[in-house]
Amino acid sequence: MKRPRFPRHERMTIVNGILSIVMTIVILQLWLLTATMNAFLGGDQSTLAPAALASLICLLLNAGLLRYLYTLDR
Amino acid sequence: MPVPSDLEFFIDPNRCIGCQSCLQACAECDTHKGHSLIQLDVIDRARTTQTIPLVCLHCDTPTCAEVCPADAIKRTADGVVQSARKPRCIACNNCVLACPFGIPKMNTPMNLMMKCDMCYDRTSVGKKPMCASVCPSQALFFGTREELMKLRPHSRPINTWQFGGQTIRTKVNVMVPADTSQDYVDVLSGMGEQAIGNQIEEDLLLAGMSRGDD
Amino acid sequence: MRRTDPESPTTPPDGRPLSEQPRWRKDFPIHLPEDEYVSRRDFTKFMVLTSLAFVAGQFWILLRNATRKAQAKPAIRPIVAVADVPVGSVQTFQYPGPHDNCVLVRQGESTFVAYSQVCTHLSCAVIPKPEVDRIHCPCHEGQFDLSTGRPIAGPPQRPLTRISIEILGGMVYATGVNRRVV
Numbered sequence: 465m466k467r468p469r470f471p472r473h474e475r476m477t478i479v480n481g482i483l484s485i486v487m488t489i490v491i492l493q494l495w496l497l498t499a500t501m502n503a504f505l506g507g508d509q510s511t512l513a514p515a516a517l518a519s520l521i522c523l524l525l526n527a528g529l530l531r532y533l534y535t536l537d538r
Numbered sequence: 539m540p541v542p543s544d545l546e547f548f549i550d551p552n553r554c555i556g557c558q559s560c561l562q563a564c565a566e567c568d569t570h571k572g573h574s575l576i577q578l579d580v581i582d583r584a585r586t587t588q589t590i591p592l593v594c595l596h597c598d599t600p601t602c603a604e605v606c607p608a609d610a611i612k613r614t615a616d617g618v619v620q621s622a623r624k625p626r627c628i629a630c631n632n633c634v635l636a637c638p639f640g641i642p643k644m645n646t647p648m649n650l651m652m653k654c655d656m657c658y659d660r661t662s663v664g665k666k667p668m669c670a671s672v673c674p675s676q677a678l679f680f681g682t683r684e685e686l687m688k689l690r691p692h693s694r695p696i697n698t699w700q701f702g703g704q705t706i707r708t709k710v711n712v713m714v715p716a717d718t719s720q721d722y723v724d725v726l727s728g729m730g731e732q733a734i735g736n737q738i739e740e741d742l743l744l745a746g747m748s749r750g751d752d
Numbered sequence: 753m754r755r756t757d758p759e760s761p762t763t764p765p766d767g768r769p770l771s772e773q774p775r776w777r778k779d780f781p782i783h784l785p786e787d788e789y790v791s792r793r794d795f796t797k798f799m800v801l802t803s804l805a806f807v808a809g810q811f812w813i814l815l816r817n818a819t820r821k822a823q824a825k826p827a828i829r830p831i832v833a834v835a836d837v838p839v840g841s842v843q844t845f846q847y848p849g850p851h852d853n854c855v856l857v858r859q860g861e862s863t864f865v866a867y868s869q870v871c872t873h874l875s876c877a878v879i880p881k882p883e884v885d886r887i888h889c890p891c892h893e894g895q896f897d898l899s900t901g902r903p904i905a906g907p908p909q910r911p912l913t914r915i916s917i918e919i920l921g922g923m924v925y926a927t928g929v930n931r932r933v934v
Contacts, residue, residue, distance in 0.1 A: 476788070476792075479792045483795065483796045483799070493803055494806060496810065500810060502910065504813050504816065505872070506910045506931050507933065509817060509821070512814050516807075516810040516811055519810040522807075523803045523806075526800045530796060598763075599763040599764075604765050605765075611782065612782055612783075613784060615785050
């Protein structure tokens with residue numbers, strides 16, 4: 465797959481964009497983790513598995529974005 | 539904030555009178571702890587009073603930065619090569635050895651290389667570097683090319699240096715006579731020559747001593 | 753200005769284009785804007801590792817839950833005789849295990865409440881105060897309602913774990929553990 469070579473200033477914009485998305489997703493994951501811990505300590509079992517799945521999806525999104533960043537030819 | 543692109547640095551060695559104002563002005567800055575980053579090269583004191591003020595020439599492909607093992611020397615987007623960053627510099631002296639112009643100096647007590655950064659805190663807001671602001675003969679000139687050409691119609695600036703087979707292009711310009719045919723300074727051609735064109739016929743000072751004059 | 757690689761702002765000493773240089777020249781650029789790009793990319797990588805750590809945490813909670821579910825239900829155990837507990841007094845006991853401290857409060861003639869002594873904020877030992885109908889946590893001034901175990905003041909957000917009580921034949925029995933979210 466031929467990757468388009470972006471000029472330097474556009475690459476900066478791209479990395480800024482990807483970084484802000486990744487930061488948002490990580491903060492979402494942090495919230496998920498604290499809510500899950502709260503539920504677990506309170507004995508609520510129904511939320512644990514969906515929360516773990518959601519967190520995993522977040523990780524896959526992050527990993528995909530990072531892979532795209534590395535394939536930007538630098 | 540980048541240095542305004544129309545402002546350039548010009549060195550005219552012929553105008554240097556060796557007053558050392560540039561050294562004093564540079565040493566005033568606390569950012570480098572009172573150490574002067576500009577150097578005044580005394581060529582050959584026995585034969586001539588010629589001195590050359592040497593600022594960092596801010597090469598387009600800075601050799602010092604390329605050889606630094608600690609990634610301590612960086613070049614900003616506007617082409618100014620910064621001095622070594624203290625957290626990273628390991629005082630290995632690689633840059634001191636590598637620079638073709640001999641600009642970086644090692645401050646061993648501080649464990650840090652120090653070199654001119656064209657007063658980046660001043661030039662990035664359009665002010666002159668300290669040395670250029672105090673030079674009485676304006677051998678060090680910081681301003682637009684148009685200003686300079688108006689002031690000195692018999693000189694022209696060049697910024698290319700030829701070290702044998704290697705061409706080095708720098709941000710800082712050096713003034714040469716306007717009728718010079720070459721567009722570059724051929725460094726090797728000057729090696730082995732006497733410091734000045736005129737030979738001293740008789741050394742009046744020392745000749746008197748050997749004669750036994752009082 | 754001629755350069756072998758138009759994308760590269762500086763030329764490496766051997767003059768070859770950037771694509772032919774070793775990897776470390778690209779990873780440690782001397783051009784400052786390029787360096788900023790690399791450090792942001794590295795920070796993104798660090799954030800993704802943090803993301804991985806959070807996912808690991810989520811699955812660890814899931815695992816802990818599975819082990820908790822797999823444990824047997826706590827046995828019914830006698831605690832103390834009804835006659836030994838004056839009205840308005842507090843008794844401590846261990847249930848279900850020897851290190852699980854709990855408190856039993858006789859609120860009235862026939863009203864008993866029992867909770868785990870572990871505060872739901874940061875696990876300090878709570879102190880029931882029957883005279884003001886509250887359970888007090890001295891660590892961060894948390895207050896729980898004595899009748900329900902729900903937090904009414906301070907940092908605790910979840911109610912205290914309730915120990916279900918049965919009174920049979922003049923004896924108080926602890927029958928189960930009820931964790932609550934709200």
